[in-house]
Amino acid sequence: MDERVRAALSLRSRPARPSALSACVTFGWRALLRIKHVPEQLFDVTAFPIMMTLMFSYLFGGALAGSTDEYIQFFLPGILVATVIMITMYTGVGLNTDITKGVFDRIRSLPVWRPAALVGMMLGDAVRYTVAAVLVICLGLAIGFRPDGGVVGVVLGVLLLLLFAFSLAWVWNILGLVMRTPNAVMGASMMVLFPLTFGSNIYVDPETMPGWLQAAVDVNPISHLVTAVRGLMHDTVTAGQLGWVFLWCAILVAVFAPITMRLYARR
Numbered sequence: 001m002d003e004r005v006r007a008a009l010s011l012r013s014r015p016a017r018p019s020a021l022s023a024c025v026t027f028g029w030r031a032l033l034r035i036k037h038v039p040e041q042l043f044d045v046t047a048f049p050i051m052m053t054l055m056f057s058y059l060f061g062g063a064l065a066g067s068t069d070e071y072i073q074f075f076l077p078g079i080l081v082a083t084v085i086m087i088t089m090y091t092g093v094g095l096n097t098d099i100t101k102g103v104f105d106r107i108r109s110l111p112v113w114r115p116a117a118l119v120g121m122m123l124g125d126a127v128r129y130t131v132a133a134v135l136v137i138c139l140g141l142a143i144g145f146r147p148d149g150g151v152v153g154v155v156l157g158v159l160l161l162l163l164f165a166f167s168l169a170w171v172w173n174i175l176g177l178v179m180r181t182p183n184a185v186m187g188a189s190m191m192v193l194f195p196l197t198f199g200s201n202i203y204v205d206p207e208t209m210p211g212w213l214q215a216a217v218d219v220n221p222i223s224h225l226v227t228a229v230r231g232l233m234h235d236t237v238t239a240g241q242l243g244w245v246f247l248w249c250a251i252l253v254a255v256f257a258p259i260t261m262r263l264y265a266r267r
Contacts, residue, residue, distance in 0.1 A: 020113040027107075027120025031094065032127060044090065045132035049083040053139050056203065064204055069144045076140040077230040078202035081161055083136055084129045085197060085222065088165050089189035091125050092172030093182045100181065115261060122169050129165050133158045149235035157232040160245060164225050167249040170256035177263040196222045221248040 018026070056079065061071035095118070098104045107117045137145075137154060147154050171192075175185045199213075200222040206214045217223050224244040231237030 018112055020116060023112040023116035024120040024123060027117050028123035028127075029120075031121045031124025034094070035128075044087045045083075045128050046135060048086075049079070049132050049136045050139060052083065053079050053136055054143075057143060060203075072140060072143060072145050073234070074205075074230075075203070076136070076145045077157065077233050078200075078226045080133060080136045080140075080157075081222065081226050081229055082197045082202050083132050084161055084165050085168065085225075086193055087128065087132060088125070088169045089172050089186060089193065090128075091122055091169040092174075092176035092185045092189060094121060094125075095173055095176035096179060096182045096185045099176070114265070118173060118260065118264065122166055122173075125169065126162055126166060129162055130158070133161065147233040147235075149233050153232045153235055157229040160232065160242070161225065161229055164245060164249055167252040170252060170260050173260045174256060174263060177260065196220060201226050224248060 053076070056075060057068055057072050061068040061075070065071035065074060095104075098107070137158075149157075172185065172189055175188050179185045179188065200217055200220045202222070206217045206223070209217065221244075224241070225248070228237055228241040228245045231241050
């Protein structure tokens with residue numbers, strides 16, 4: 001009986017090995033399917049950006065800029081960056097969840113390109129980032145945001161933000177591989193993200209800060225990103241501002257992607 005089964009199986013043609021691109025797309029689709037089964041995951045890309053945009057615009061806009069209309073022109077590109085950057089940590093959380101539930105071991109046994117699971121998961125998360133960005137921009141337009149760069153400037157700003165978010169997500173992948181629980185990954189990520197986002201030029205002009213704090217804000221990669229996105233949306237961006245963002249993206253990928261893949265191979 002066993003010989004007949006082996007003979008039958010040996011005669012059947014095996015499917016071709018999936019390409020790296022198709023494997024990444026498949027894992028990206030898997031990441032999106034999680035939303036179908038756990039729709040609560042959309043909270044961070046819907047309720048959170050709405051709450052932050054309205055709260056800071058109407059509670060603090062008048063005190064910080066004299067009026068809500070003036071503040072929203074400065075603030076919306078910044079809160080757009082903050083919203084997307086804050087939810088990048090869920091890449092590491094999702095990876096750690098797969099590890100704790102045993103899905104990680106099953107994925108590693110598949111005959112696919114080794115980084116496909118990680119890259120695909122990050123591509124799937126990029127869709128969530130895009131949803132959050134569109135929501136923030138639409139809300140901003142509804143309450144008075146008027147970008148001087150027009151549609152092109154807004155689209156370029158969002159694309160630059162997505163590139164940086166993809167690069168930053170490699171950091172959270174490392175945390176997802178080395179920490180024991182998803183809650184630990186989230187807690188460690190927040191300890192890094194809170195100083196980076198609040199110690200930047202997202203909410204107020206750094207010129208109002210003490211000199212020592214201005215120096216810290218000026219070297220903050222989030223500040224460079226906000227400056228470039230703000231410049232693209234208001235048609236004031238310079239090559240130097242874009243260059244800083246591209247440099248930070250290259251550093252993040254060059255440093256943290258190889259470490260992630262080494263940990264992934266040894267896990």
